[in-house]
Amino acid sequence: xxxxxxxxxxxxxxKRNLLIFSASLLILLIASAFLYGIYVFAVALxxxxxxxxxxxxxxxxxxxxxxxxxxxxxxxxxLMLPPTIKLWVVAVATVFGVFFxxxxxxxxxKNIFNPAxxxxxxxxxxxxxxxxxxxxxxxxxxxxxxxxxxxxxxAGGDFTYSFGDLIFGNVPGAIGETFRIGIIIxxxxxxxxxxxxxxxxxxxxxxxxxxxxxxxWILPDVFPDPILSIFVGGLLFGAFFVATDxxxxxxxxxxxxxxGIGLAFFTVLIRNFATFQEGVIFAIIIMNxxxxxxxxxxxxxxxxxxxxxxxxx
Amino acid sequence: MNKKDxxxxxxxxxxxxxxxxxxMCPSLAVTTSVENALGxxxxxxxxxxxxxxxxxxxxxxxxxxxxVKPVRIPVYIVVIATLVTVVEMLMHAYLxxxxxxxxxxxxxxxxxxxxxxxxxxxxxxxxxxxxxIDGLGMALGFGVAIVTxxxxxxxxxxxxxxxxxxxxxxxxxIFDFLRMSPVGMFTQPAGAFISLGFILAVIAAVSAKxxxxxxxxxxxxxxxx
Numbered sequence: 285x286x287x288x289x290x291x292x293x294x295x296x297x298x299k300r301n302l303l304i305f306s307a308s309l310l311i312l313l314i315a316s317a318f319l320y321g322i323y324v325f326a327v328a329l330x331x332x333x334x335x336x337x338x339x340x341x342x343x344x345x346x347x348x349x350x351x352x353x354x355x356x357x358x359x360x361x362x363l364m365l366p367p368t369i370k371l372w373v374v375a376v377a378t379v380f381g382v383f384f385x386x387x388x389x390x391x392x393x394k395n396i397f398n399p400a401x402x403x404x405x406x407x408x409x410x411x412x413x414x415x416x417x418x419x420x421x422x423x424x425x426x427x428x429x430x431x432x433x434x435x436x437x438x439a440g441g442d443f444t445y446s447f448g449d450l451i452f453g454n455v456p457g458a459i460g461e462t463f464r465i466g467i468i469i470x471x472x473x474x475x476x477x478x479x480x481x482x483x484x485x486x487x488x489x490x491x492x493x494x495x496x497x498x499x500x501w502i503l504p505d506v507f508p509d510p511i512l513s514i515f516v517g518g519l520l521f522g523a524f525f526v527a528t529d530x531x532x533x534x535x536x537x538x539x540x541x542x543x544g545i546g547l548a549f550f551t552v553l554i555r556n557f558a559t560f561q562e563g564v565i566f567a568i569i570i571m572n573x574x575x576x577x578x579x580x581x582x583x584x585x586x587x588x589x590x591x592x593x594x595x596x597x
Numbered sequence: 598m599n600k601k602d603x604x605x606x607x608x609x610x611x612x613x614x615x616x617x618x619x620x621m622c623p624s625l626a627v628t629t630s631v632e633n634a635l636g637x638x639x640x641x642x643x644x645x646x647x648x649x650x651x652x653x654x655x656x657x658x659x660x661x662x663x664x665v666k667p668v669r670i671p672v673y674i675v676v677i678a679t680l681v682t683v684v685e686m687l688m689h690a691y692l693x694x695x696x697x698x699x700x701x702x703x704x705x706x707x708x709x710x711x712x713x714x715x716x717x718x719x720x721x722x723x724x725x726x727x728x729x730i731d732g733l734g735m736a737l738g739f740g741v742a743i744v745t746x747x748x749x750x751x752x753x754x755x756x757x758x759x760x761x762x763x764x765x766x767x768x769x770x771i772f773d774f775l776r777m778s779p780v781g782m783f784t785q786p787a788g789a790f791i792s793l794g795f796i797l798a799v800i801a802a803v804s805a806k807x808x809x810x811x812x813x814x815x816x817x818x819x820x821x822x
Contacts, residue, residue, distance in 0.1 A: 372777050386790070410782040 290561030293529045296393035301479045302352050308470040309525065313461045317498050319423040319453050320367035330371045331358035335378040339340075353392040357382050360400035360526060363460025364518060364565070366414075373414055378402035392406055397572045398532045403567050408565065416561055432456045434517035434561055436510045450515050461518040462523075471524030477585040480528035483537055487544025488523040488551075489514055495552045507511040519551065522564035532572045533586065539578045547569045600730055607734025613711045614742035615800055620711045623702050624743045625789040632759040634747035636695040638740030640688070640703060641817035642733065644680045645712050649732035651676050653720040673716045674707065681706045694762070711739055750790045 297305070317324050333488040335358035358378050365374060389395045398456050410414045432457050433445050445455050452514020465467075475482040480525035493514060499507030505512075514520070517559050527533065527547055547567045554563025613619045627633045652673060656662045665672050685703045688696040706712065715735055718778065720728040751758055756769035756779040772779055782788045 370776075372775070376777075376780070406782060409785070409787075410780045411778065412781075 289567070290367050295535065297353075297479070297530050302356065304344060304477060304523075305474065306355050306359060308474060309356070311365065311470060312363060312460045312463060312466060313359065315453070315466050316363070316367070316459045319422050319462065320459060324367055326458050327357045327365065327367075327369060327374050328359065330374045331362045331378045334358070335361070335373040336384045338379055338382045338387060340393065342383075346391070348391065351392055352369055354382075356397040357386065357403070360398075360547075361403050363521065364400065364458055365393030365403045366457075368419050370414065373407050373411060376410075377407040392495075393531055393567045395531060396576070398529050401404055401526060401568050401572075403522045405465075405569055406564050408560070416546050422456045423454055423518050432517070432561075433512075433515075434555075437512055437516050438555065438561055440505070440508070443509075443512065444519055445470075447515070450512075458521075461521040462467075464515060464520050467520045467524055471520070474524065474528070480524070481530070481533070481537070482527065483540040484533060484547075485523040485542050488527055489519070491545045492519065492552060496511060497547055499552070499556070507552075508556075513555070515554075517562045518564045522568060524546075526564075527568055527571075528590045532575060534575045534582075536579070536580045536582065539575070539582050542578050543571055545576060546574060601725070603727060603730050604734040607736075608741060611735075612738040612742055613714075613799060614739055615797065617714075618797075619714055620709050620739060621703065624701055624739075624746060625786065625793065627699060627702050628743050628747035628750050628789060629754075629784055630698075630751050630759045631744060631747045632695070632761055633698055634743040634787075634816065635761065636688075636692070636699055638736070639666060639685070640681075640684045640699075640706060641709070641711070641739055642736040643684055645678065645715060645736040646711055646729055646732040647680050647721040648673075649679075649715055650725055652686070652716045653723055653725045653728035656721045657724060669717075671694045673713055677712055678707045682739065688812055705792040711735060717761075740782060746789070746793055747766040749796070750783045750788055753780050753792070754788060755779050766778065 313324060313328055332355070334356055339354040340350055342348075361374070361378050365377065371588060381399045381401070385397050385399030385402030386392070386395045386405075404415075430438070433443070433450060434457075436445070437442055449455050451465045453466075455462055471480075471485060473486070474480045493510050496507055496510040496513045500510050525545070534540050550567035550570050551563040554560060554566050558566075560566065598803060607613070611617060614621070621782075625639060627637045655665055655672070655676075660705050680703060684706070687698075694726065715732060719731045723731070748758065752768055756767070756772050758766040758768060769779070780788075783792060
């Protein structure tokens, strides 16, 4: 029995938190339907059905109950994919993410990696032509455009999108990442309601600002404008909704600060020096893998005592 | 143990890759296409059968065995390295394309733990003929395993199955029928780990179920007695 307890993360979100979190994801989805059309609901439906099926089969096989948490990974996957995505890619991403990211580890609260990010990462690496070089819908002129604000900023040329468009989502981008004013308001609401820990987004975004500003100061040819770099790509969505997942992030507050700084480091590194344009999902996967090590190195003596006590008992 | 059991145990019961998890490095690295896996199998069959034979010859003569025993690992390595060098030169001369695509993994057969493991665990204590049979069974078991992994990886990664040279089966119509495209990640190292892990999990599940059944039967037999 005690072994079972150790396998589950100590801060599994409660049902209330999950419901609030899913509701805010749904609001973002509805907002993106105004920007990119009704097709986003089809994407969400495919993701929910395929992810739900995997969890249902898993619950049947393991003879556990299907808890409410099944709704979160499919919605996050939906919001991180481009709006012109083919439906079968959505199904592949969700099934892979939920199965290899969550079910094989034993289900909710036992996963090392964020299941949604595992799925998105899998399709990003497997089908780069459909994800990173997708045909992005431009909402205001209602046509396709090759360059998202992130591509434009990374390319280093003129930045033609206005800041207002960037904030209100009037730009090409992934389904859930462009309605930035909504992401910020909902994200802050989540922090106030204590659904997510404030340290992760604050340290993540703050460190991205600091690292990019430092880079911009030293190597202005390589690094983009630090303020704009916060408002392009999936950084805000990733910081407020994905990185804050309490199961796969470190346990205590000090660890979460380090986690945020590490996320920022890898994001800036991949955005500016790697072949992939967006570094958020890679950074989250890398830091998910490092999170247990952060916990371990911070509580070395504590865990040792626990082990000794257990042995003594 | 008769000769048939001796041969079959390498393929099924003591399969070096699927059961003992030996030789992971080449099996993850060369399984990108069926052709590479088959080439690796041929090389491993040659090296393992001959090394088992030679080592068991050395160890079956009492005088030599007494002399070799304290330094047997270096002796094994010398025998194996000689055979691997022969394979490498033969491949370089006659199968230049395979030689190029296998690359560093041909010389690395020297440190493949299956070969050294069989030399120490079987050939040093058994007769030459038995050792040849054991080597053949183990090498073929390894071959079956890496070909299985490579079929998964090549089909899922590219939609093709390259058997040998120009002999290539195009299975892309399955992906076309499903309106999908091949999943490129399976040709990369991460895909190797995922597919090998998945195959191992299925095998473990099947064997666990079989064991359960056997236990149940044994219990029933006991109850009847």
